[in-house]
Amino acid sequence: MTIPTYWKELAGNVGRRLHYGKVMVTVLGASDTGKTTLSFYLAKELLSVCGRVSIVSADMGQGAFGPPATVSMALLESVPKSIDEISTHSMYFVGSTSPVGHFLQTLTGVKKLVDRASGEGAEAIIIDTTGLVSGGAAWELKFHKIVLTDTRCIVALERERELEEILLPYKDRAEYQLYRLPVSEDAKVRSAAQRREHRRLRYRSYFSGATSKSFPLHSVCLISPYNEAVRDTEGRLYNRLLVGLNDGGNYTVSLGVIEGIDPARGEIHMLTPLKTPGDVRLIRLGSVKIEEDWNDVRIRSV
Numbered sequence: 001m002t003i004p005t006y007w008k009e010l011a012g013n014v015g016r017r018l019h020y021g022k023v024m025v026t027v028l029g030a031s032d033t034g035k036t037t038l039s040f041y042l043a044k045e046l047l048s049v050c051g052r053v054s055i056v057s058a059d060m061g062q063g064a065f066g067p068p069a070t071v072s073m074a075l076l077e078s079v080p081k082s083i084d085e086i087s088t089h090s091m092y093f094v095g096s097t098s099p100v101g102h103f104l105q106t107l108t109g110v111k112k113l114v115d116r117a118s119g120e121g122a123e124a125i126i127i128d129t130t131g132l133v134s135g136g137a138a139w140e141l142k143f144h145k146i147v148l149t150d151t152r153c154i155v156a157l158e159r160e161r162e163l164e165e166i167l168l169p170y171k172d173r174a175e176y177q178l179y180r181l182p183v184s185e186d187a188k189v190r191s192a193a194q195r196r197e198h199r200r201l202r203y204r205s206y207f208s209g210a211t212s213k214s215f216p217l218h219s220v221c222l223i224s225p226y227n228e229a230v231r232d233t234e235g236r237l238y239n240r241l242l243v244g245l246n247d248g249g250n251y252t253v254s255l256g257v258i259e260g261i262d263p264a265r266g267e268i269h270m271l272t273p274l275k276t277p278g279d280v281r282l283i284r285l286g287s288v289k290i291e292e293d294w295n296d297v298r299i300r301s302v
């Protein structure tokens with residue numbers, strides 16, 4: 001990893017802010033601009049000046065940790081050797097690998113994870129976002145994410161001036177610290193096929209220890225009444241559908257892949273790595289199906 005001097009300066013500045021209290025950093029940028037690499041670097045540097053740092057991976061497509069279709073939170077107290085060694089503390093099921101059509105789920109998840117990180121004593125929270133930066137919808141998503149999380153420190157990675165409009169609310173405003181940084185020459189662009197393969201490997205690894213389990217439908221709620229799959233009365237769309245298994249506080253304790261629903265016995269069968277099905281209070285249906293080879297296929301979102 002190449003560490004430009006302006007990354008070091010950024011870490012120094014953010015570190016000094018910690019003297020005044022908790023720091024919330026949101027990292028913005030188009031795809032493959034180095035957001036995740038910078039978030040990890042910043043987390044490592046901040047751990048030298050405080051005891052607990054959180055990274056909230058708000059990227060449900062190409063997140064650094066946590067399975068796809070979720071937003072995930074990590075709590076770090078010591079420096080992990082690499083990004084791959086970061087383990088997930090909590091997650092929230094979004095149900096899709098893109099925020100498009102799932103803005104509410106994304107924002108709710110990020111807010112819940114930030115709150116939990118804060119409750120767990122994280123002194124610095126770094127929000128690593130998706131690369132969706134063009135158009136009005138992207139603008140609104142970024143704006144509201146920053147409002148909801150009360151982010152005051154914004155790090156923008158730009159190739160040219162592509163974040164100009166997104167950054168308008170924070171420019172020359174005393175309430176915000178805005179850092180506009182160039183993209184490292186070492187940032188590598190991934191093709192659509194590489195992104196797909198990245199997701200495939202993450203699903204495969206997430207479900208590697210999974211077994212088939214049955215959940216009695218009376219003890220959980222299958223909640224997503226407007227999901228496309230629900231309208232398929234023959235149940236074919238349910239098959240291989242990715243679902244989020246939520247606890248009573250609606251944090252997602254695990255993901256599952258539906259293997260079948262047996263209305264006569266009142267059971268839902270699914271593949272899941274979850275060891276304690278008793279924690280599940282609610283099952284949320286996603287908008288992707290996971291094929292046998294772990295490739296995902298989007299179904300029409302709600």
Ligand SMILES: Nc1ncnc2c1ncn2[C@@H]1O[C@H](COP(=O)(O)OP(=O)(O)O)[C@@H](O)[C@H]1O
Pocket residue numbers: 001002003004029030031032033034035036037038062131184186187188189
């Ligand atoms: N400063 C850097 N030095 C070396 N490699 C980098 C650097 N920044 C990004 N990369 C590489 O570029 C690719 C994209 O970076 P990543 O941080 O995943 O971008 P993003 O999160 O914005 O999509 C990754 O393979 C990453 O290792």
Ligand SMILES: [Mg+2]
Pocket residue numbers: 035036037059062063064128
């Ligand atoms: Mg990333």
